[in-house]
Amino acid sequence: MIEFQDLYKGFDGKAVLQGLSLRIRDGETVVIIGYSGTGKSVALKHIVGLLQPDAGDVIVDGQAVGTLDKGDLTLLREGIGYVFQFAALFDSMTVAENLALGLRRRRLADEEIEDRVREALALVDLSGTGDRLPAELSGGMRKRVGIARAIALRPRYILYDEPTTGLDPVTSAVIDRLMVRTREHLGVTGVVVTHDMRSAYTVGDRIAMLYEGRVRQVGSVAEIQETEDPVVRQFIEGRAE
Amino acid sequence: MIQAIGRRSISAIESVGRVGQFVMDMTRALTDVGTWARLVVGQMRRIGVDSLPVALFIAAFTGVVLALQASYTFTGAVPLYFVGTLVGKTMMLELGPVLTGLALAGRVGASMAAELGTMKVTEQVDALETLAYDPQSYLVVPRVIAATLMFPVIVAFSIAVGIITGWLTSLALLDLSTPDFIKGLKLFYVSKDVWFGLLKSASFGFTIALVGCIVGLGTRGGAEGVGRSTTRAVVYSAILILVLDAFWAVVLL
Numbered sequence: 001m002i003e004f005q006d007l008y009k010g011f012d013g014k015a016v017l018q019g020l021s022l023r024i025r026d027g028e029t030v031v032i033i034g035y036s037g038t039g040k041s042v043a044l045k046h047i048v049g050l051l052q053p054d055a056g057d058v059i060v061d062g063q064a065v066g067t068l069d070k071g072d073l074t075l076l077r078e079g080i081g082y083v084f085q086f087a088a089l090f091d092s093m094t095v096a097e098n099l100a101l102g103l104r105r106r107r108l109a110d111e112e113i114e115d116r117v118r119e120a121l122a123l124v125d126l127s128g129t130g131d132r133l134p135a136e137l138s139g140g141m142r143k144r145v146g147i148a149r150a151i152a153l154r155p156r157y158i159l160y161d162e163p164t165t166g167l168d169p170v171t172s173a174v175i176d177r178l179m180v181r182t183r184e185h186l187g188v189t190g191v192v193v194t195h196d197m198r199s200a201y202t203v204g205d206r207i208a209m210l211y212e213g214r215v216r217q218v219g220s221v222a223e224i225q226e227t228e229d230p231v232v233r234q235f236i237e238g239r240a241e
Numbered sequence: 242m243i244q245a246i247g248r249r250s251i252s253a254i255e256s257v258g259r260v261g262q263f264v265m266d267m268t269r270a271l272t273d274v275g276t277w278a279r280l281v282v283g284q285m286r287r288i289g290v291d292s293l294p295v296a297l298f299i300a301a302f303t304g305v306v307l308a309l310q311a312s313y314t315f316t317g318a319v320p321l322y323f324v325g326t327l328v329g330k331t332m333m334l335e336l337g338p339v340l341t342g343l344a345l346a347g348r349v350g351a352s353m354a355a356e357l358g359t360m361k362v363t364e365q366v367d368a369l370e371t372l373a374y375d376p377q378s379y380l381v382v383p384r385v386i387a388a389t390l391m392f393p394v395i396v397a398f399s400i401a402v403g404i405i406t407g408w409l410t411s412l413a414l415l416d417l418s419t420p421d422f423i424k425g426l427k428l429f430y431v432s433k434d435v436w437f438g439l440l441k442s443a444s445f446g447f448t449i450a451l452v453g454c455i456v457g458l459g460t461r462g463g464a465e466g467v468g469r470s471t472t473r474a475v476v477y478s479a480i481l482i483l484v485l486d487a488f489w490a491v492v493l494l
Contacts, residue, residue, distance in 0.1 A: 048371050070375070077373045088368035091359075102372035153372075 001026055002047060002157065002191065006056035008213075009042055016042050018213030019056070029183055029190035030218075031200040033235065034210035040193040041085070043210070044159050047191065048080055049073045060157075078106060081150025081188075085162040087142040089134040095121070095145050096130030099152045106153075120152035121145075123185065124178055140171035144178065151182055158182065160192040164199045176202040197236050201225070209235060263455050267385065270377035280383035288349050288384070288450075289391030293398065295348055296341045300399035303336050304328060304406030312415045321417050325425025328407035333434040337400040339486055342445035345392070346478035350453040353384055354474035357457025358467040366458065376458065385450040392446025393439040400438065433493075441489045448485060449478045 007020040016039040024030045032040050045051040046058045049065045057064045060076060068076060089098050099117045108116070121127050124144040134142055143163060150158050160179065164172035176199050183190055183203075194200055200207055201221050208218040209232045217224065217232050227233055234241075270277070311327040357380060360366050366376050404426070411417035456474040460466045 045367070050367050050370060074373045074375075077371055080371065082368070082371040084364045084368055086363065088364040090365055090368070101374075105373050149372075 001059075001061065002189070003059040004043065004046070004056070005059060007043065007046060007053050007058060008055040009039065009046070009051060009053055016213060017053075020210070020214050021056075022208055022215050022218065024189060024191055026189050027187060028205040029179070029192060029203055031192045031194060031204035031207045032210055033195055033197070033200055033207060034216075035235070036195070038210045039213055040210055041161050044082075044161055044191060044193050047157075047159060048077055048082055078153070079156045081153050081155035081158040083143070083146045083150050083158065083160045083163055085165060087134070087146035089142060089145055089149070091134055093133075094130060095126070095132050095134070095137070098134070098145060099130075099149050102149065102153050116152045116154075120148040123151060123181070124148045125174075140167050140174065143167065143175055147175070147178055147182065151186060151188075154186065155188060157189045157191070160190065160194075162194055163192065164194060164196045172196065172199060173202075175199075179203045195235075197238070259459075260455060264451070266377050267381050267451075270375055270382050273375060273378035273382075276374065276378040277382040277386070280379065281386050284383045284387035285391050288387050288446075289394055292345055292348055292391075292395055295344055296395045296399045297402050299340050299344050300332070300337065300403040301406045303340060304332065304403035304408075305410045307331055307336070307403070308407040308410040308415065312411075312417075321415065322421040322425035323428070324407070324411055324415065324417060325422040326428045327425075328411075329404055329426040329430065330434060332400045332403040332407070333438045335438075335486075337403060338396050338438045338442040338445065339482065341396050341399045342392070342442065342449070342482045343479055345395070345445075346449050346482060347475050349388060350449040350474045350478040351471045353450060353453030354457040354460075354470045355467055357454060358460035358470040361458055361460045362463055362466060380458070381454045384454055385447060388446035388450035389443050390446075392442045392449075396438060396442035400435075437489070437493055440493075441486065444485050444489070445482050448481050452478045452481065 002024040004020045004022045007017050008015070009017040020039070020043055022030070032043065034040050042051060046053055046065065047060060049068065053066050057066045059065070060080075063072070063076060065073070065076065089095075090101070093101065096117050099120055100113050103113045103116055117130065118127070121130060124147055126141060126144055126148065129137070129141070129145075134145070137145065147163070163179065164175050167175065179190065179192065180203055182188065190203070192200070192203055204221055206218060206220055207224040209216045209224070211231055217227060217229050219227070224232065224236065227236070307328045308324055311324040312321065315321060315323055357366070360380075366380070369376055369379055408419070408422050411422050412419065453474045456470045456477065460470040462469075
């Protein structure tokens with residue numbers, strides 16, 4: 001289970017998260033929506049300890065991430081897959097090497113690494129691209145490789161940072177289907193940060209709206225779609241006023 | 242004005258603290274041998290072998306110029322075989338290490354800052370961390386070790402090439418025989434000349450790599466930030482090379 005407990009974070013004097021509290025139960029996919037700059041990605045980075053909270057903390061499997069030492073943080077990260085907004089693939093490595101890097105850290109045998117790389121690429125419909133460099137792939141393919149890199153680790157949790165941003169509607173739908181398939185095949189707990197409402201409705205079990213640094217409303221897809229909160233309504237309908 | 246001075250002082254102290262923390266983290270990462278050991282050889286090739294042509298080109302022309310200028314200065318006053326002395330001593334003690342260091346501050350330091358800066362702004366460094374790697378063990382330690390080991394090797398080749406071109410220039414243009422050049426080369430030679438130059442160059446390699454990594458991993462913003470980091474890495478490295486050069490002269494000569 002992942003739990004944000006009254007989390008505060010600011011940068012250069014500007015408050016971003018202002019008391020974020022949210023619980024993500026095992027096996028579910030929670031989508032965090034909200035305006036740009038409201039701290040969605042910042043919240044996600046706290047889960048893997050890429051950022052340190054100013055106050056409050058994130059609890060993952062009973063461990064307060066902000067208090068973990070380097071060794072414990074490494075162990076925690078081994079159970080979490082992270083899909084970055086622009087995939088963050090290593091330019092100098094092939095697709096297969098990108099996927100194998102995290103597996104090598106776990107000291108798996110070479111044969112098992114090869115099997116897992118092949119399996120993960122097949123799951124994202126990119127079999128046969130292992131020898132290609134990230135620069136030779138389209139934006140959508142790079143995102144799928146990013147997802148494959150995360151699922152090859154067979155993590156307990158997968159965190160998706162804006163997985164469909166910048167993609168055309170068809171490719172976005174492919175990524176959405178992939179996220180659903182990943183949850184069904186691997187049974188992982190997911191946290192998805194997005195402002196793409198179609199994607200949120202497709203992949204989310206629950207949706208949490210982040211507004212002014214804290215959760216404005218959290219509920220099932222149906223509850224959010226029927227909300228009477230004017231701020232949430234305006235956001236999900238994409239109205240200017 | 243007092244506020245501005247205060248702000249700058251605090252910022253300077255913070256920078257020193259950040260560098261201290263970075264060096265401490267790097268020292269701690271040395272224990273993660275399994276991660277950095279297999280990456281050192283690749284970095285040694287990139288830093289050492291790939292930098293050799295630039296370093297040797299500079300050394301070759303430095304040897305030519307040294308021989309000609311020595312001859313011009315000594316004419317009529319000092320025996321010509323002192324050309325060998327001046328070429329040898331200057332290449333070993335000063336120009337070999339310092340000119341190579343300055344040239345490689347541009348080539349190696351800038352390349353490290355640009356590469357790590359790009360990795361930072363494209364979240365590749367964060368990705369590395371989420372894959373349970375320590376960026377210090379994976380990115381910093383191999384580069385710093387490789388540069389510290391390879392700079393003396395590059396400088397040794399540079400010194401040799403500088404002396405050879407100085408000798409060839411003396412033969413071709415200065416009416417100086419090989420035995421006379423060697424006689425001058427041996428005059429006042431002590432083994433300290435060599436190890437002093439190589440020790441100095443190892444410290445330059447360490448500094449250039451460390452600065453490149455600190456500046457690169459501290460990059461903020463997009464392409465503009467990477468450009469700023471690259472320039473900073475070259476400027477800071479060049480300044481530190483000259484400071485270290487003076488430091489070693491005071492301490493060891």
